[in-house]
Amino acid sequence: MVRSRLSFSPDDRVNAFLTTCPEPEYGTGSLEGLTIAIKDNISTKGIRTTAGSRILEGYIPPYDAHVVTLLIAEGAAIAGKTNMDEFGMGTTTENSGYGPTFNPLDKGRVPGGSSGGSAAAIAGGMVRMALGSDTGGSIRCPAAFCGIVGLKPTYGRVSRYGLIAYANSLEQIGPMARTVNETSRLMQVIAGHDPKDSTSVDLPYCHTPDKNIQGRRIGVPEEFFGAGVDPAVAAKVWEAIEELEKKGAEIVTCRMPGMAFALAAYYVTCTSEASSNLARFDGVRYGPAVDTKKSWHDAFQERRGKSFGKEVRRRIMLGTFALSSGYYGKYYAKAQAARQQVKNDFTRLYKDVDVLAGPTMPTIAFRLGEKADPLSMYLSDILTVPANLAGVPAISVPCGTVGGMPVGLQIMGRPFEDEVVIDTAYAYEQAVV
Amino acid sequence: MVSERDVEHIAGLADIGLIKEELDDFTVQFNRILDYFDILDTVEGDCGYEQDRYNVLREDVIRPSLLQEEALKNAGETEDGFFKAPKVM
Numbered sequence: 001m002v003r004s005r006l007s008f009s010p011d012d013r014v015n016a017f018l019t020t021c022p023e024p025e026y027g028t029g030s031l032e033g034l035t036i037a038i039k040d041n042i043s044t045k046g047i048r049t050t051a052g053s054r055i056l057e058g059y060i061p062p063y064d065a066h067v068v069t070l071l072i073a074e075g076a077a078i079a080g081k082t083n084m085d086e087f088g089m090g091t092t093t094e095n096s097g098y099g100p101t102f103n104p105l106d107k108g109r110v111p112g113g114s115s116g117g118s119a120a121a122i123a124g125g126m127v128r129m130a131l132g133s134d135t136g137g138s139i140r141c142p143a144a145f146c147g148i149v150g151l152k153p154t155y156g157r158v159s160r161y162g163l164i165a166y167a168n169s170l171e172q173i174g175p176m177a178r179t180v181n182e183t184s185r186l187m188q189v190i191a192g193h194d195p196k197d198s199t200s201v202d203l204p205y206c207h208t209p210d211k212n213i214q215g216r217r218i219g220v221p222e223e224f225f226g227a228g229v230d231p232a233v234a235a236k237v238w239e240a241i242e243e244l245e246k247k248g249a250e251i252v253t254c255r256m257p258g259m260a261f262a263l264a265a266y267y268v269t270c271t272s273e274a275s276s277n278l279a280r281f282d283g284v285r286y287g288p289a290v291d292t293k294k295s296w297h298d299a300f301q302e303r304r305g306k307s308f309g310k311e312v313r314r315r316i317m318l319g320t321f322a323l324s325s326g327y328y329g330k331y332y333a334k335a336q337a338a339r340q341q342v343k344n345d346f347t348r349l350y351k352d353v354d355v356l357a358g359p360t361m362p363t364i365a366f367r368l369g370e371k372a373d374p375l376s377m378y379l380s381d382i383l384t385v386p387a388n389l390a391g392v393p394a395i396s397v398p399c400g401t402v403g404g405m406p407v408g409l410q411i412m413g414r415p416f417e418d419e420v421v422i423d424t425a426y427a428y429e430q431a432v433v
Numbered sequence: 434m435v436s437e438r439d440v441e442h443i444a445g446l447a448d449i450g451l452i453k454e455e456l457d458d459f460t461v462q463f464n465r466i467l468d469y470f471d472i473l474d475t476v477e478g479d480c481g482y483e484q485d486r487y488n489v490l491r492e493d494v495i496r497p498s499l500l501q502e503e504a505l506k507n508a509g510e511t512e513d514g515f516f517k518a519p520k521v522m
Contacts, residue, residue, distance in 0.1 A: 062503040198489040264470045275447060282448075284518045289509020292519045297448060299519035305450015313449045314459065317440070318466065320447040334473040336482040343482070375465050391485075415485075 029075030065162020082117030112145030137384025144408025155391030159194030214248035224358025268335035275319030360408030
C-alpha cells in the first residue's frame with residue numbers, strides 16, 4: 001500500500017491534545033488524507049496512550065485498537081490523542097491528569113466530557129473528525145457543549161478491542177464530526193464485526209443519510225424536560241422538535257418512569273465495573289513503576305494513591321463498596337433491576353414511536369470549576385445515561401444557542417437502528433442550514 | 434451512613450492509598466452520593482438485567498499474539514523475561 005505523509009501542527013490553545021503526530025502517515029481509501037483525532041483511551045500502536053491518567057504516563061501500546069486499524073486501512077491520518085477525564089470519569093474534562101481542556105467557544109467554560117478533547121479539536125477547527133467513547137454520555141455531552149455532532153452507537157455495533165475499559169457493559173466507541181454526514185461517514189468505517197470483542201455483532205453500517213422523515217413517529221418523554229433542565233435550553237430543543245414536525249414527523253409526548261432511578265442505576269453499575277477494571281493498574285505491567293522492594297499492599301497503595309486522581313479513586317471506592325458483602329443486594333442487585341426497568345421503558349415506547357427526542361444536556365456548558373461537587377456533576381448526566389443503560393443508539397446534533405453557547409438535540413433510536421437516528425438528525429440539520 | 438472507619442476499610446480493600454487529610458472529604462461526599470443511591474430502594478423486584486448476549490466460543494488454536502519483548506516493553510521492572518512484582522509473602 002502506498003503511504004504518504006502530511007504535516008499536522010494545530011494551534012491548540014485549549015489543551016485539546018495530549019499528544020500530536022506532527023507528520024502522520026496516510027494511505028488510500030474513503031478517509032484518504034483526512035486528519036482524525038483519537039481519544040486517549042483508545043490504543044494506538046507506537047503512540048503514547050494514557051487515558052488521561054498519570055498512572056499510564058509514558059505508556060506506549062504495542063497494538064492498535066480495532067477501530068484504529070480500520071481507520072488506517074481507509075487511509076486516515078492519525079493526528080494525535082485527545083484529552084479526556086481520567087479513564088472517562090467525568091462530564092467536564094477537568095478530571096484529566098494533564099490539566100483541563102477549555103471550550104473553544106468560551107475559554108472560561110468546559111468543553112464537556114469525558115471526550116472533551118475530541119470535541120474541542122473539532123470545534124476549534126484542528127481536525128475534521130474524531131473518535132470518542134461514551135459510557136454515560138461522554139460523546140454526546142461534549143458534542144452538545146461544543147456545538148458539533150456525536151453519535152453513541154448501539155452497544156455491540158463498534159468493536160471495543162483496544163479501548164481501555166472503564167465500564168464494559170455500558171461503553172461504546174463512536175464518531176464525532178462537524179456534520180451529520182461526516183459523522184455517518186466515520187461510523188461507516190468503524191462499525192462491523194470484530195472477533196476480538198465477544199460483544200461485537202455482525203452488522204456493518206453502510207448508509208447514506210436520508211432527510212426524508214415523513215410519517216416518522218418521534219416520542220418526547222416528559223421526564224426529559226423535568227426539573228433541572230434550564231427552561232431556555234428546553235425551549236430551544238422544543239423548537240428543534242417542532243422543526244422536525246414541519247418536515248413531516250409526528251410528535252408524541254410520552255412517559256419514561258424509569259428515569260427516576262436511571263442515574264443511580266448508572267452510577268452504581270459504572271463504579272462497580274470500574275472497581276474491577278481498574279484493579280489492573282498497579283505499576284507492574286505499564287505506567288510508572290511500582291516499588292518492588294515493598295510488600296505488595298504498601299507498594300500498590302503508594303502507586304495508586306499517587307497516580308490516580310481523586311474522582312477515579314472515589315469511583316473505585318464507591319464500586320468496591322457497592323459490591324462488598326452486605327451491600328451487594330442493596331446497591332448492585334437493585335441497580336440491575338432498575339437498569340432492566342429503564343430498558344423496558346425503551347422497549348415499550350419503541351412499540352409506538354420510532355425515535356425519542358429531548359435535550360442532550362440540561363444546561364449549556366458549565367463554567368470551569370462550577371461542578372466541583374461530585375454529586376452535582378453526576379446529576380448533569382441524567383439525560384444521557386438512559387441510552388447507555390439500555391444499549392440503544394443516541395446522537396447529539398446542534399440546535400441553536402443559549403447565551404451564545406450551543407445546545408444539543410438528542411435523538412435516541414431502537415437497538416441497531418443507528419441509521420434511523422442518523423437520518424432524523426440529518427433531517428433536522430438540513431432543515432436549518 | 435458510612436463512617437470514616439468504613440471509608441478507610443474500603444480504601445484498604447481497593448488499595449487506593451487514602452491519606453488522613455482526604456478522609457473527611459471523602460466520607461462527606463460518600464454519604465451524599467449513597468443518600469442519593471437510596472432511591473434504588475424504591476425499585477420493585479430483584480430481577481437482574483437481561484443480557485441479549487450469549488457465549489462466544491472458538492476452537493483452542495494458537496493465533497498471532499504479542500512477542501514477549503513487546504509485552505514486557507512497558508513494564509517497570511522485568512527479570513529473566515518476566516514481569517517483576519512486589520513480594521506477596
